[in-house]
């Protein structure tokens with residue numbers, strides 16, 4: 561962590577290594593037609609219905625709301641994973657522009673999948689290529705091996721290689737995932753999300769991104785991330801971008817299985833974020849609490865940023881964003897959410 565010029569109540573900008581901004585408007589949505597009984601049903605009945613209902617306008621307001629709440633939590637950089645099968649083209653630029661307006665750093669990716677046929681996979685691949693070719697900051701996204709053909713996986717790996725970036729992919733989140741088909745394609749630039757059911761000797765290169773709250777919420781199990789040889793980072797998987805909160809959850813989850821583990825372990829996962837998104841290390845968050853060290857923060861639940869600086873530019877001060885009207889974003893996002901929920905209610 562950058563220490564030289566930081567005061568005791570400051571940290572660099574925190575990094576969320578895996579998020580889904582389109583989830584921001586899901587809170588309050590209609591209940592699924594039946595109650596999901598396992599992770600596969602959670603995907604089918606909740607998330608794979610929600611992503612079909614997204615359009616570019618809804619994507620814009622969900623991204624702005626998510627960016628606003630990230631800054632509010634002292635998070636200045638987010639690695640997002642997006643899917644909107646009925647509004648693919650241009651979606652990554654909509655997210656990037658929305659975040660730029662609010663003052664959040666974002667790394668965008670479109671999660672390619674064969675769930676909507678080969679045309680859908682091709683359109684997802686093309687959107688990643690378009691965005692990266694136009695100079696966008698991002699990676700190439702894959703949903704997960706179990707929804708992608710071998711050809712799609714190979715094409716994503718090849719596209720990533722050609723742009724000099726990694727692939728951002730869900731891996732072994734639930735038990736149903738033939739992640740073995742990724743072996744041979746990966747390199748150190750890949751982001752392997754979850755890894756709950758990976759064996760220790762899985763043979764995949766890249767950073768594992770641990771999302772403890774999401775894993776508990778979906779009842780998929782616990783990855784015990786310290787068993788992996790490779791770097792481990794922290795993400796939220798769509799449940800906000802409050803990384804101090806996610807750090808506390810990661811800490812207590814690790815203590816649940818091994819009470820000798822200290823908070824330095826979960827803090828080290830938070831610090832990996834600065835390797836993935838080095839620009840955030842130049843950001844400065846001044847907190848309503850000192851001293852910002854892992855042992856204190858593990859048991860301090862009420863703190864918030866007083867000021868957030870992106871490089872030297874103040875983007876958050878005294879509870880509000882400085883470059884946009886936060887109340888307007890919340891109001892517009894609420895309107896977009898109402899449209900999204902109405903659409904969901906009509907979807908089978």
Ligand SMILES: [Zn+2]
Pocket residue numbers: 578579580641730753797798
């Ligand atoms: Zn995810």
